[in-house]
Every structure is written in structure tokens, then in C-alpha cells.
Amino acid sequence: MPKSKRLLELMMTVNRKRRFKVQELADEFGVSKRTILRDLQELSELGVPLYSEPGPHGGYQVVRERVLPPIAFTEGEAVSIFFAVDALRHYVSLPFESESSSALDKFYRHLPGDVRDRIDAMKNRVDIVTPRRRREAPCLAVLLNAAIDGRVLRIEYESAEAAAEAAVGGAIEGATEGKRGSKAKPGVRSIQPIGIYASNGLWYCPAYCFLREGVRVFRCDRIRSAEPDPAGTPPIDLEGRHLGNRKQYEPGHPSSGEGDGAAGKLRASLTPEGVRRCEPEPWLTEALSVLPDGGGMLEGRVPANDIGFYARFFAGLGREAAVLEPAELREAVRRELERALAHYS
């Protein structure tokens, strides 16, 4: 094998096995130790960060970084990657060990000059924004690792009742009615994380909660601390639950058919502005139809358990929506609005 090819292969091999011995590679490539040594030195000069230790149990290691083999990207592909990673800068916390900005820097610096020019031209012309939040979520990495390995954690959570029950992801917050109070004192509970996801700039963690004996969604910025469960609670079988099929385990909403509790038929009319306000809600997209005049209709089902949540939602839409049925919901919205009105008279 010619040297140039061997070097490239060596680069990949070395990256695959992070630790190795010279003799090992020599056998693998069918060349002498001396040659491998020479090659390794060359790789080193080319930027592969190798570190070696003599002695028994010694050997070579790729130390902090790994070298990606050359990749052929379209100019457009490189640009999309750049802006995708750039979008992450809006997040205060990320679950990955290293700053994404360092990756971005490296990527940018290695791009051929003219692609760089193109990116510069686009830099202040394209953005994928996420609401910037002040609250940090320090435990993301711990939660993520626990989810991957299926471990049980003990967490301190800010709001024992209300938030735990209610935080079901951005828009659906409050889907399950809970007794709300001013409980901000952290409570301790054991959970087994299923995964983490960011929505609208906040991180959420669906997890099996051993306290409530069921799956709940936690807001990661409210998790004050997370550590391996000291009681050694054995992990339960999550039956293949993960983020991909998460929806199935969430409280019912109009598009998801039968939730818990009897479901009633929902009909509501919307002004054009009402349509605009409903479009962002992912749990409504299926129920929403837009009329030619810009207004719209919502048609679906509302589980009896969630009347409270729906009432608040429609009250929030104010005059941009009018619930036609079910009657209970109309009544609930009316009560909701009257309670609000009480603040202003």
C-alpha cells in the first residue's frame, strides 16, 4: 500500500481505537514498527493530537480531539451546518460537554475562503432565533446520561405539586389541572429520565416519577440538583418509551383521540387573528381549519379531564375565539373570564 493511502487509513484507525500500541498497528498494516512510528509522527505534525507513554500499560492515545476524515460537503451543506450550529448560541445551557461555539469556530476557520465569504455575507441576514432565557439548567448532562443508561436519579425540584404536574412542554403547560399555590420550596423525589428536549428555549425532561408512580415532564431549570439515587431504587422497565413515541404518553388533546376521561365534541370559531394565535400550537394543528376569509374553525375532541386547561386557553384568546360546544366548556370559559374580570373592577 502506498504511503499516502496508509496515512489516511491510519488516521481513521487511530481515531477508531483511541488507545493502541505501535506493535498492534504494525501487524495490522503489515509494516514494521519503525514505519508506524514514522507515520505517527507525521500524523502528529498534521494536527492529530497524539500522546504516548512508555512502559507497561503505556501506549499511544488520541488525547482530546479526534480528527474527522476529509468530508466532501456541498457549499450549501457547509452553510446549513454553520447556521444550524450558530442557532444553538441562543441557548444558555446545552447538554453537551463542550461549547458548541468552539465547534463552530473550528468549522468556520477550516472552510475555504470563498465559502467563508459567503457565510459572512449571510451572517446578519439569516437567523434561527429561540427566545433567550435567563434560567440556566445545570443538570442537563446528568439527566441525559441517566436517560441513556436507564439510571434512577434523586432530584430537588422547585415546585412539588404544581409545576411537576403542569409542565408538559411549552404550549401544553397546564394540561392537567393541579392545585396551584405559591409552593416554591424544592421537593425531593426519585425519577428515571426518558430523555430531554428543548422547546421554545426551555429544557424539559420527561421521566418516570417514583413519587407519583407515572410519567411526568419536568422543567430542567427547576431541577436544583440531580444525583444518582442514594436509596438505590432499581430502574423500572420503561417499555421502550423515548422521545420519538413520547406523544402517546401525554395527556390527551383534541388530535390524540381518547385521553383519560370521557371526551366531548369541540367546536370553536376563530377570527383571523385567532387563527394566527392558534397556528403556533402544535397540539391544535390537526383540529384547525382555515376558512377562505381568513377566519377558522377548531373541530376535535376535548377530554373531560382537560376542560380546565381548554377553558384557560380559550379565555386567553379573548374575543378572537368563540367556543360553540361543548356547553361545559362554554360555561368554564365564562367562569374563567369572570374571575379575570374581578381583578379590574
Next chain:
Amino acid sequence: MPKSKRLLELMMTVNRKRRFKVQELADEFGVSKRTILRDLQELSELGVPLYSEPGPHGGYQVVRERVLPPIAFTEGEAVSIFFAVDALRHYVSLPFESESSSALDKFYRHLPGDVRDRIDAMKNRVDIVTPRRRREAPCLAVLLNAAIDGRVLRIEYESAEAAAEAAVGGAIEGATEGKRGSKAKPGVRSIQPIGIYASNGLWYCPAYCFLREGVRVFRCDRIRSAEPDPAGTPPIDLEGRHLGNRKQYEPGHPSSGEGDGAAGKLRASLTPEGVRRCEPEPWLTEALSVLPDGGGMLEGRVPANDIGFYARFFAGLGREAAVLEPAELREAVRRELERALAHYS
């Protein structure tokens, strides 16, 4: 220079100048044409997509793709890049020519096996979601290019009055009061895009509007078509406006000090749930303070022009908020709630 180094340098050179002749490179590297030819063939075998044409004005070209030189990424960096790009899959439309999924595929395939394993383990455990929208925005690339080159476009826009005025980005929708109607008929106007940005799953395009003689924000999915202005309207000087300083040109809100119109002092108290609902609003973060019991206060200024917008917003919060001053706002919220209540009696 040893061949191995020459090959790597050649790879980069070839990527810098996308078109070149063999003789040119031979001179540059101080070797013979024959050698360069051999090298080029090798690069070709290594995956660099070269294309050549004989004859005068012929020469070599790097055809569709470019090869990035080897980059040293931390394992963590590679993982962040993966999930950043993966997050883009939620978008129906992107302004880049090529699918970001192809970039992701390539990236994934070239990763060393164990990093790939790590990603696989995380795949259903981490997500950065964006509300999936049904509406496509077909003109993104056109708008972006016009913004980069400072060109004037003629667009067909769905809602001549309401949406043009109101679409000021996700949360601030409706910040400027406009006469809302059921106008869904597309209107034609000339604009000069400043940039495009995605917020909450929808694409927006701030642009100078020659019809309204000022900067407006357009929702890209409502732009039915966009083409170079046939009237040849000369571009205006945007005075360095771009996405980075966009905020300065937006209608005032509590944190941005003096808007147009006299500003009144705003004070409102929030329940803990109210705090939760206000936290996501970027334009409120400065005004919001959280009390130890979980409740909160909003303190800032409200421009007289925006009373209508604020009234709607607080009406939407329902009983989770109580405006204390100014009195005009209290009165406006009350009227808002009463109008809503009229639908339910």
C-alpha cells in the same frame, strides 16, 4: 516536498480556486505537469469530485462539492454539530439550496464508529424541537439573496393591511395596532429585504416596504411569490440595518425605553403561573422580577401607542395577572375581557 504533504496541500489549493489548469499547479508546486496529473487522479480516487475539459478555455473544475480538509473535533463537538443540524429537520422550508439532511447523512457516515454509537444512544433522548408548521415558505432563498445583494423585489403578500403591520415576530405579534379585517386577498408591493429569521417555527422577513415607506416585518409563508422588481425601483440605503440591530427599529416595548407616543408607568402583579407564562416572552424579561413565593411583578413603561397590545396580552393572562397601573391600561383590559365575555352569555 514529500508526496503525502503535497497531496493535502493540493486538496486545499484545488478547493480554493475552483477552476484551474494543470500547468498552473505544476508551476505553483514546482513539479512537472505529469506529476500534477497523477496527483489529481489520486485526489479523484479519494473522493474529490474533479471534472476536466480539454481544449482552450478548458481546464479542471471542482464540480459540485468541496472537500473540507481534515478537522479535529472533540467528540462533544461532533455530537453538538449533529444535534444542531438534526434540529433543522423540524423546518419544512430552509433558505439553503441543499437539504440539510444530506449534510447530516454525510457527517454521520464519516464519524468514527464509537462516536456514531454514542449518537445512536442519544438519538431518542435529546431533541431541540420547533413547532412543526404546515405552511411552506417557498421564497426563502429569493428573499435571502435579495437581502444579501440589496435588491428590490416585488412580492404578492396575503394580507395587505393586518398581517403586514402586525407580524413582528412570534411573541410580539400585534404589537402595533392595525385595522384587522378578513382581508386574505394577496396584495402586490415592492420591498427590499433586510434579512430573514425563523422564530417559533415560522420564517419572518424584515424589509423596507416601498408601499408603506418604512420597515415592516413580513411572514414568509404569506409571501405567495417574489421576483425582481420589474419596475426597476432603485434600492434605498438601509443605513446598515441588519438582523443584529433589528431591535432598534421595532415598535417600543417596556424594556426599550421611549417608543412612539408618551409612555406610562407599568406595574402588574403575577401569580406563579403568570410568571411561568411571562418568562417565555423575550420583550418582558427585563421588566419581570420574581418574588420568593413564586409570584412576580412586572415593572416598566408602556408606550401610549401600544396600550391596545398590552391590554390584549394581559387579558390573555386572565386571572394570573393583575394590572395595577396605569389606569388606562386597567380600563383597556377590562373592556377587552368584557368583549370576550360577550361571546359566552
Next chain:
DNA sequence: CGAATTGTTGACGGAATCTGTCACCATTAT
């Protein structure tokens, strides 16, 4: 300490490769 393991360096000659030259062909624009 001494033995074993592993990396590090230098030297050298033979083997393998790379390179330049030259000759000739193919394609295309002018």
C-alpha cells in the same frame, strides 16, 4: 534493584515509489 514492556532515535542499504521527460493521442475553440 532487575526484568519486562513500551516508546524514541539514529543510521544505512536495499526496495519501492515517485518523478521528469518524451512521444503521441484526443478534444475543442478560433
Next chain:
DNA sequence: ATAATGGTGACAGATTCCGTCAACAATTCG
């Protein structure tokens, strides 16, 4: 037709590469 440009094959000489050997250094383990 002519000139410009890429493409290929062959071959000898130049260069690099490679294996072997030898000596040394650092570390672990008994």
C-alpha cells in the same frame, strides 16, 4: 489548420520509503 488543453504509456534516474539493527529512556511490577 493551429493552438491550447487534457490524457496515457514507457522508462530511467532520483527520491523516498522501509526494515533491520542497535542503543537508550521511561515506567511498571515483582
